[in-house]
Each structure stands twice: as C-alpha cells, then as structure tokens.
Amino acid sequence: MEEAKACEPRYYEMLEQLQVLDFALVELNLYLDTHPEDLKAIEQFNQLTQERTRLANQFQELYGPLQNFGRAYSKCPWEWNQSPWPWQV
Amino acid sequence: MNSQERVWATYRGPFDPCPPVPFKTYVVPPNQFINFQPPGLPQFPLSEALKAGTLWPALFSPYESKAGKGRV
C-alpha cells in the first residue's frame, strides 16, 4: 500500500474537514457552558462528537496521531514526533 | 459601510497641522446587543461557520482591511 504523506492534497482536505467539525464543537461547548439546559444543542454536540471521532480515526490511520500520551496508537517507528508539526504545513 | 460601523467627526482646531480626516469610525459588534444568547438561533452550515469564526450569523461581525486586498 502506498504510504500516505502529509502535505498531499488529501491531507489538507481531511484536515480542514476536521477543523470544520472541531470548530462547531468548540462553539457548542462554549455555548453549553452558559446554556447547560439546551437539550437540542447537547444532541447536536453529541452527534458531531460521533462524526468527529470517526473522521479523526481515519485521519490518524493515514497521517499519524493527532494526540499524544495514549490518546492515539502508533506504528513503528514512533510516529508522534515525526514532522510536520502544525506550524510547518 | 456595514451596519455595525459607527461614524463620528473629530473637532477641527484652527491650527491643526495636517489635512483633516472627514470622519472616523468604530465598530459596535453584535455582542453589545445580546446579553444572553437565546437558544435555537439559526446556524451557518458548518463549513461556513469555520470561515466566519462563529456558528451563528446573528453573532457575526464583518471587518474589512483599510489596506484593501492585495494581489493573491
């Protein structure tokens, strides 16, 4: 199988999809901090969390872990400290 | 000019050394009119929300550079 590489077009597409979902989750999270009884917003939050988890797993399968300290699996060699870092892409 | 912009004129002194600026502006963002966000506000489609920096059009505040847009 061909190795997926950071900085190819698909990397940027998936990264932006993830940024889209994660941004909505940040917005809803802050909103819910001051609106803890808004059931519809909580439902939307939970549903987007599910979508986000699925997409993040796909992304990590291709481009390595998004999080450290046991929040994502690693192949060999150790993937976490491989470039590129967020400010380099 | 957008609806969040306010305009004011500066006082013109008789000895002002520089050519006068006709007016100055400042922005009054939508957070000044909402004390507590009501639930169920219409939302941007999610990809637009990222671009806008907010999920809710009612809280969006446009701002354009005084330097304009350079060549891309």
Next chain:
Amino acid sequence: MWIYEKKLQYPVRVGKCDVRMARYLTEQYGGADGELAAALRYMNQRYAIPDKVIGVLTDISTEEFAHLEMIATMIYKLTKDASVQELEAAGLGPNYAQRDHALFYQNSAGVPWTASYIQAKGDPIADLYEDIAAEEKARATYQWLIDMTDDVDLQDSLKFLREREIIHAIRFKESVQILIEEQGKKRVF
C-alpha cells in the same frame, strides 16, 4: 491535565513574504492584550470563582492557547526564511541580536511579556469585567493588524481570530448574568 493536538484550530496561510507583519503580529503573541495574556489570565482566575463559570474560563483559556499557536505560526512563516538584512529592515534587528530567528513573548515594540498585564481580583464580577474588556481590546488589536496588511490570506486568519474575541466576550457577559441571577432563580429566556 492538558493533551496537545497536532493541528491548528484554523488554517493559517501567509500569501506574501512580509517580515514587517511578523513584528506587528508579535503584539498578539506577547502583548498586553495578546493571546498569552488572555490564556494565562482566565486559567488562573478559575481557582477563585463560583463553580458555574469555571467551565467557561477553562474552555476559553484553552482556546486562547490554540490562538497563540496560530499567531506563532504566522510569525514563524513570515520570518523563517528572512535574511538578517530583511529582519533589520522590518525593525527586527534588535530581536536578531538577542535571539536570531527565535520567537519570544514580547510585544510589537520588543517589551517582554509581564504578569502585570493581567489581574486576579478574587471578586467574580470584577474578574469577569476584566475578561470582557480584554476580549474587546484584543478585538480592536486584530482590527488594527488587519488594517496593516493587504495579504488576503493573513487577513482571513486574523478575521477568524477577531470574531472569536466577540464570541468569548458574549460568553463572559452571560457568565456575569448567571452570577447576577444566582439567587435561587431559574433561567428564563
């Protein structure tokens, strides 16, 4: 505990080589109303505030660290390949003399960040009003930075950050309302 996520909150693109903007953007890196000051201010206020608003302070502080990384990314991209002459022409000669191309927590005039920029008064209303003011000042700073560049890519990322300040301010205003109406009242909209 904090977990780092290896991605930016919002894409940062820089459309043209303009070392001058790197210097001005430093205002939001280590300036009085910058992202570092915001993140540290809110995180520290958490320990002496009613439980109902701890979540807001924690989450906004955490988001500010993501914004700090975006500003760092802009500065990094704008200065990475700059020659000493280009840095000097942009007013970054003193920075080069001290630290080559390294970033530092200082404002656009080179004044190092200081904890005097932020406060913790231990009074929830006073602290939240400081936070609201901080957000509006950061919004204004972003406006002046947007005014200083015609790079549409840079403008795009800065507009995102400016809008976030507006949202944070409304969450802090709501936090004030929550504390005002605490006395056994149920929220009505």
